[in-house]
Amino acid sequence: MQNISWLLKMAWRDSRKNRSRLFLFMSSIVLGIAALVAINSFGDNLTTQINSEAKELLGADVEIESRNPIPDSLRQFLSELNIEQSEELSFASMVYFPNTGGTRLVNIRAVEGDYPFYGQIVTTPKQAAEEFYLQNNALVDQSLMLQFNAKTGDSVKVGDLSFLIAGEVNKTPGQSAITTTVAPPVFIPLSQLESTGLLQTGSRINYKLYIKFPEGVNYTTFFKEKLEPRLEKEEVRYDDVEERKEELGDAYSDLTGFLNLTAFIALLLGCMGVASSVQVYVKEKVQSVAILRCLGASSSQGVWIYLIQIFFMGLIGSLIGAALGTVIQYYLPQLFKDFLPFEIELFISGFAILQGVVIGVITSVLFALFPLLQIRKISPLKVLRASFEPEQKDRMKYFVFFLVVLFIFGFSFSQLRDWQNALVFTIGLILSALILFGVGKLIIWLVRRYFPTGSSFVVRQGLANLYRPNNQTLILVITIGIGTALITTLLLSQDLLLNKVKMSSSANQPNMVLFDIQEHQVNELTEMTIADSLPVIQQVPIVTMRLASLKGRSVDELKNDTTTNIKNWVLNREYRVTYRDELIESETLIEGEFQGEVQNSNDSIFVSLDKGLSEDMKVDIGDPITFNVQGAMIKTYVGSIREIDWQRVQTNFLVLFPEGVLEEAPKFHVLLTRYEDVNQSAAYQQKIVKKFPNISIIDLDLILKTLDEVLGKISFIIQFMAFFSIITGIIVLIGSVSISKFQRIQEAVLLRTIGASKKQIIRINLMEYFFLGSIASLTGIFIALLATWALAYFSFETAFVPNFGGALVAYIAITGLTVLIGLMNSRSVVNKPPLEILRKEV
Amino acid sequence: MSSILLVNHVSKTYQSGSKSLTVLNDINFEIKPGSSVAIVGPSGSGKTTLLGLCAGLDGASSGNIILNGKSLDQLSEDERAAIRNQHVGFIFQSFNLLPTLTALENVMVPLELLGKKNVKPQALELLEKVGLGDRIHHYPAQLSGGEQQRVSIARAFANQPKILFADEPTGNLDEETGAVIENLIFNLNKESGTTLVMVTHDGELAQRTNRILKLKGGKLADDSQQNSNISNSH
Structure with a gap:
């Protein structure tokens, strides 16, 4: 590039008379950059916080989780390693507030021991978190207290037992306001759980063991060498600090990635504004460029003068945007407070600012290049006559367009980390702009035409x-x-x-579902329902079972075989199965023949599977499946495959048995009704x-x-x-x-x-x-x-x-x-x- | 060098849709260094087009123009720009100053484009010569027409051009101011020994040059040498 200092000087001289307009162009990108910097800086704050508070978010060194009681052998093993343990059983249940008569489905968390080992359950009053283990006390989520107008000292009934509300829960390790909105927690001492009578057949209980390593051990070595091999052997899931960091990090990068895209849209809109203003600006500069060309300036020198102006305009706009973004960042914790499991400490992220400024400069220059390219084609002859010259086609325009698309794709990919989604975003954005462009053009044409x-x-x-x-x-x-x-x-x-x-x-x-109904409660409940003028739309028996073998191969064998491509959830889950002799409205038979009844105990049992399940199980009609029904092995065959409409308030089942097989198995019921x-x-x-x-x-x-x-x-x-x-x-x-x-x-x-x-x-x-x-x-x-x-x-x-x-x-x-x-x-x-x-x- | 400008069988045709319009048709002439030439003719005769071609602002449809020993039709637009910068000066009817630059900066531009350092004293001297020493920091919009044309003259002489092209230099000025500008051009031209090629409607102004080329309907109708005294002032 020739004579940079002269180009800089000319760009500066030329800008003097246009500062206010250049400032206006620049202001179009300020908000986009501000949003990007604010979100990215906030994202950096989140990552730092997650990294430094990972243990507090987990509440322990490792969290062990299972759908079945934690094996005693494992507890014994942990004790031998001097590992502190704290147990929690959690499940969904109704609570009843006698003072106001309110009832609601909540998440009961029955805990014992010193959980949380790190961080704390924040309660009002403060000491309630430590004292509630000692007596018949409960801690109730603050939104629940508010909803049912309950106060500390009131009682709440959980199952058969009444608890004194020792305090309200303001914050628990790892939980955000949004998770407690969906499932508000009620803490009770684990020692009292038995007396509530809630541990019955069919109760879906989540067993958790929080553990704390002995003082002085190296976390990674201790976990990797002593603990992890044993946990792998047990049928339990576990989360260590690193994994929790990763999970939370991923979740929040998804969130900030999504928000960044909306900020990016604002920036792109601003850049389109810049391009449009520069277009008019360039038109006004045609004569000046022609004079310069006449005096001997080359075509590229003409472009550079204005490109330098745009570069600095983009730079100043981005710097102002970054400064504004840093201010906005301080308001974001307020905006996100319901989504964060912790109080966030804010700091200014240099990297986010740098990133914002670089993106701002690149986008403003890229978009301004479209109109600026025209400068190359300005003929010095324009100084003699302002004659009309047909616009010459410029292939560089296509190249710049390609660069813009590439940049949009690159940015969206960096945020979404998935090329297909990034492609959809890029195409969607271009398509929207094209539709708007087309409609705009069409309307202008229509106005002229008619x-x-x-x-x-x-x-x-x-x-x-x-x-x-x-x-x-x-x-x-x-x-x-x-x-x-x-x-x-x-x-x-x-x-x-x-x-x-x-x-x-x-x-x-149906618009109401009653579940966890015990066998002996069915008749009385049905009578009560009818007496309340509510219809019993469906009354469904449910039997829990696990998979024992698939096509003759045991679950253990399948788990160890990495070539089967059978999804893990299929092998590990507890199946909740019903039996009936007909299909219901939400089910469509798509393959095979539905068998409604087994007449003879020696007959083969044909079950009906959900389409998605059969795909993940890799089974077809006629393939054998053996279920472990609470100890009894039942061999079945895939008889039919159903498509299920999951979107109704309805009980739907992945596996459906015919009548005549499970009637004697331990079971519980679900009742569907409709209130007006x-x-x-x-x-x-x-x-x-x-x-x-x-x-x-x-x-x-x-x-x-x-x-x-x-x-x-x-x-x-x-x-x-x-x-x-x-x-x-x-x-x-x-x-x-x-x-x-x-x-x-x-x-x-x-x-x-x-x-x-x-x-x-x-x-x-x-x-x-x-x-x-x-x-x-x-x-x-x-x-x-x-x-x-x-x-x-x-x-x-x-x-x-x-x-x-x-x-x-x-x-x-x-x-x-x-x-x-x-x-x-x-x-x-x-x-x-x-x-x-x-x-x-x- | 025998000639500073050689125009050899030059034609210029514009295409307008399916029609073609021939503006210049087989023009031939040669201009010696240091001479002054007026191109005259009625409106639409092709004067300005010819000036543009001679200065390398546009390319001829056929024929060849050799400026300062270089054949323009062999050169790219940027190469022609370099020649303009080194050897050519311009004065326009509508002044064509850069509106965002001060008078001084306008004069500095050709020198800066040549890559010269410390060009301010030279530009100042030129502005003093054209009588604008006290208006150097004014923008074109703050100057009168006559003043703007004087800045334009100072700019035209800044790079000490071998040839100066002037397109109706007094066309936008009143008689009195026009006369001042005329004298300024001829005096500076004599002083620096520059060749002057000027398009004009003004018969009196044309008479002050050594030679008059008369265009009519795109053709060279007359080429008359005359003994004028270019230093002659009104």
């Missing part, structure tokens, strides 16, 4: 402004449109999810919990409330991120209004000179921004409807019912905002005398 010549002067002038020379209609349609599409998609898909759950329980479908109003449901639940405290109830109302709460928390974060895109769209709008100001002034001055009133000029501007806002927001809403339909069809697998009310609100808000900003920025055009403006602006 210009409403009969309409009023104001309307005609407003419409004509959409395609004035140097108009920014297309770029505004794209930036405002994508912002609208993001926000509207969010609103519509949230509705979709809630509707889906609501629809799952349409007329006559919430009061009826509450009264019924209260009765059941009082009478049969072991029975757990889940109802649609609870699911809806929980889902609503979780979605509300998630969508708040997404809305916060989408906000960056919308604001960027507004900045681009302000930029483009300012950049076309000179033209508008000339027009306004001319109109006012020939007698147009101020009011008429304002109305012309109003019409123009109204049309612009309408095109952009309607196209954005159209994309949102398309995206929501795709989500409904492919992802949520539910019927698409568009919320046109929400879409209308989005349309009015975005169009209104566009008009408001357009008019505010045009004030100087109309509020000053024509001559004053001309003197000042020219």
Whole structure:
């Protein structure tokens, strides 16, 4: 490159008269960078915190987990190694608050020993966490206390036993507010669990053993050499500190990766704004470049002068963005508080700032290259005559486009860590921009083609402004449109999810499930249900069993054979199986023949499998499977394969037995019913919990409330991120209004000179921004409807019912905002005398 | 070197859709170093096009132009730019100053493009010569038409060009200012021994040159040598 110092000098000299405009270009990328830096810096904070607090998050050195009681032999082994142990049994159960009569399904955590070994259960009052083991005390989740208006000192009934509420749980190791929203914990001493009577057939209990290594041992050596080989042998899962770090790290990088993509969209929108403004800027610079070319500057020198300006503009914009991002970072813990299992300590991440600045500079330069390339083609002849020259095709444009696409893909890949998702993101983004571009072009064409010549002067002038020379209609349609599409998609898909759950329980479908019903409770429960005018829609017996062998090979053998490709969950899980002589509404037979009954004890037993299970088991019709039904081996054959609609409040089973086999096996039951109003449901639940405290109830109302709460928390974060895109769209709008100001002034001055009133000029501007806002927001809403339909069809697998009310609100808000900003920025055009403006602006 | 500019069978045709328009048709002439030449003719006769071709701002459709011993049709646009920078000066009807640069910076640009260091004193001297020593930090928009053209003249002479092309240099100025500018051009031209090629409508101005090339309908209609005194001032 020739004479860098001269190029820098020229870039500096040329920028002096354009600083305010260059600042406007630059401001388009500030928010995108701010969002990126804030999220990345916050992500770095999270990683550091996870690394330093991993033990506190686990509450132990290692957590051992099993669906079966932890073997005594293992406990013995751990004791011999001087390892401290603390046991926990957790399961879902109903609790009853006698003071208010409220009932709810909660996560009972029965603990003993010194758990947590690291970190603490934070309670109010503080000492409650240490004292509740000693007596018949319970610790209740704070949101539950709030919901049922319970106070410390009140009682709560868990199973047959009443506990005194010793305090409310504010925080437990490793749990965030969002996990406790779904399953609020109630802690009770393990010593009291037996007396609650909740350990019955069918109870799905999770056994955990928290362990702490003896003082002074090397964590890694001790774990890897002494402990891990033994744990591998036992049928238990375990989480050590490193694994927990990795799990949490992965989960939060997924979250920050997703948020980074929304920030990236804001940045890309800003860059499109930069490209569009630079396009107009370059057009104004044609004469200057031609003069320079005439004086002997080479074509590349012409490009470099403006590229240097854009580079520094991008750099300054990115630095301001990074500074703003660092400030925003301090507000993020508030935004994410429900998702974090710990209080976060904030620090400024130099790497995040550097990354943001580099990305900002690269994107602004890449996008500005499109218009800047035109400079290469400016002929010095332009100084002699401003004749029209047809635009020459420039292959470099395709190359730059390729670089932009590559960069978007590269960035999304770095965030999503999956090339397919990154590809979908890249294509989706380009497709959205293309749709908006196409619609914008089409509308401009339609306006020109079918210009409403009969309409009023104001309307005609407003419409004509959409395609004035140097108009920014297309770029505004794209930036405002994508912002609208993001926000509207969010609103519509949230509705979709809630509707889906609501629809799952349409007329006559069950909306309440009672489970863990013991054999002896079935009749009385059925009577109680009918007496409460609730229908018994289904009453299903459930038998638990495990897999013993598959196609003649034992589970152990299959586990050791890495070539079978049989999924581990298939071999390890506890199967909850029912039996009946017919298929139900949610099941479709897709292969084989369904056998409803076994007449003779010597007959072969044909079971029916779920399609997904049969695929993961690698079995076909006729293959033998042996189940271990609580000690008794039962040999069966795959008789049929079913497709199951899992999306209803319904009991569905991976394995279905025919009648005549499992009737005598130990079992428990599930009952499905339907309530019509919430009061009826509450009264019924209260009765059941009082009478049969072991029975757990889940109802649609609870699911809806929980889902609503979780979605509300998630969508708040997404809305916060989408906000960056919308604001960027507004900045681009302000930029483009300012950049076309000179033209508008000339027009306004001319109109006012020939007698147009101020009011008429304002109305012309109003019409123009109204049309612009309408095109952009309607196209954005159209994309949102398309995206929501795709989500409904492919992802949520539910019927698409568009919320046109929400879409209308989005349309009015975005169009209104566009008009408001357009008019505010045009004030100087109309509020000053024509001559004053001309003197000042020219 | 026998000639500074040799125009050899030059034609220029523009394509407009399916139609082609011949603006210049088989033009031939030669200009000796140090002489002054006026190109005259009615509007649309091809004067400005010819000037553009001679200065290497555009390429001829056929024929050949040799400027300072170099055949322009063999060169790329960037190579022609280098020649313009080293050997050519320009004065335009509409001044064509860079609006974002001060008067002084405008004059410095050709020198800086040559890669010269410490060019400010030379630019200042030139601005003093054209009588703008007290306006050096003004932007073009802050100068009158006459002042802008004086900056343009100072810029044109900055790189000590072998040949100066002027396109209607007084066309946008009133009579009095125009006369001042004319004198400035001719005086500086004489002082530096530069060849002057000037397009003009102004018959009186043309008379002050050594030679007048008359274009009509894209053809060279007349080529008349004359004995004018270029130092003659009004």
